[in-house]
Amino acid sequence: AQSVTQLDSQVPVFEEAPVELRCNYSSSVSVYLFWYVQYPNQGLQLLLKYLSGSTLVKGINGFEAEFNKSQTSFHLRKPSVHISDTAEYFCAVSESGSARQLTFGSGTQLTVLP
Amino acid sequence: DADVTQTPRNRITKTGKRIMLECSQTKGHDRMYWYRQDPGLGLQLIYYSFDVKDINKGEISDGYSVSRQAQAKFSLSLESAIPNQTALYFCATSDSQRGYGYTFGSGTRLTVV
Numbered sequence: 001a002q003s004v005t006q007l008d009s010q011v012p013v014f015e016e017a018p019v020e021l022r023c024n025y026s027s028s029v030s031v032y033l034f035w036y037v038q039y040p041n042q043g044l045q046l047l048l049k050y051l052s053g054s055t056l057v058k059g060i061n062g063f064e065a066e067f068n069k070s071q072t073s074f075h076l077r078k079p080s081v082h083i084s085d086t087a088e089y090f091c092a093v094s095e096s097g098s099a100r101q102l103t104f105g106s107g108t109q110l111t112v113l114p
Numbered sequence: 115d116a117d118v119t120q121t122p123r124n125r126i127t128k129t130g131k132r133i134m135l136e137c138s139q140t141k142g143h144d145r146m147y148w149y150r151q152d153p154g155l156g157l158q159l160i161y162y163s164f165d166v167k168d169i170n171k172g173e174i175s176d177g178y179s180v181s182r183q184a185q186a187k188f189s190l191s192l193e194s195a196i197p198n199q200t201a202l203y204f205c206a207t208s209d210s211q212r213g214y215g216y217t218f219g220s221g222t223r224l225t226v227v
Contacts, residue, residue: 009154034215043118043204043218044157051214090156094214102216104149106156 002027002093006105013081014113021076021108023091033074034092034102035065044090050074051096061085086112117141120205120219127195127226135190135222137205143217144210146188148172148180151202151221160203163188164210195226 007022025031032051036044048059055067065076074091091105118139127133137146144165149157159172161180169182177199179191192199202223206216 006156032214036215036218041220043220044206044216045218046215049215092215101159101162104157106154 002031002095002103004091004093004103004105006091006108008108009106010109010111012111012113015083016080018079019077019081019085019110021089021091021110023074023076023105025072025074025091025093027072027093027095030096032094032096033065033067034094035059035063035074035076036090036092036104037061038088038090038107040087047076047089081110081112083112083114085110116220118205118207118217118219120203120222122222123220124223125225127224129196129226131195133192133195133224135192135203135205135224137188137190137219139186139205139207139217141207141209141217142185143207144185145208146182147206147208147216148178148188148190149204149206150174151204157204160190192224192226195224197226200224200226 003026005024013019034049035047037047038044048057050057050067058064088107090107092102094102121136147162148160158174163169163182166182181189204221205219208216
């Protein structure tokens with residue numbers, strides 16, 4: 001079975017500063033990796049995903065993530081954040097294959113300060 | 115209209131009452147899921163359904179039941195609600211043949227008093 005650890009429950013950052021949200025996973029088989037974003041009072045939206053190929057994945061709103069198999073990590077980055085990026089971010093993993101059932105991390109609340 | 119619609123959006127109910135949360139989708143996806151979200155705990159899987167006749171328990175199914183009335187409809191029931199079932203509930207869908215990841219509804223905020 002797979003598991004996901006999001007190392008920071010809250011990340012405050014000033015507007016226009018860079019940010020990294022950390023995610024580590026555990027699995028005995030190959031995986032697919034995802035980042036979702038949840039804005040207040042909304043459901044989760046897919047930000048980006050890694051299935052195979054290039055380890056650097058670009059998503060919506062200027063976010064990107066890098067898959068590092070040796071470190072079993074999939075950290076999310078943005079070079080310059082905006083107030084509107086304030087939201088909760090969830091990392092998720094599924095074992096590659098037909099099941100594709102996701103396991104979610106506990107979430108990281110990103111707060112962008114003016 | 116939203117691809118995945120959950121009703122109601124908000125509900126307050128009393129301890130011991132039976133309550134049903136409904137989810138419908140227009141995505142044409144075969145798989146549907148119910149998750150519970152509590153602060154600091156992320157999303158926990160309650161039940162999932164791979165098709166109308168295939169329903170499975172998730173990690174926290176005790177106290178809940180589900181019904182897959184059609185490919186597009188998946189309802190979650192709390193037979194006798196208790197206060198620690200107060201949470202935000204999400205329905206999600208996925209396609210086993212195409213695409214990866216889930217499409218989520220906007221959630222139902224349930225308060226049991």
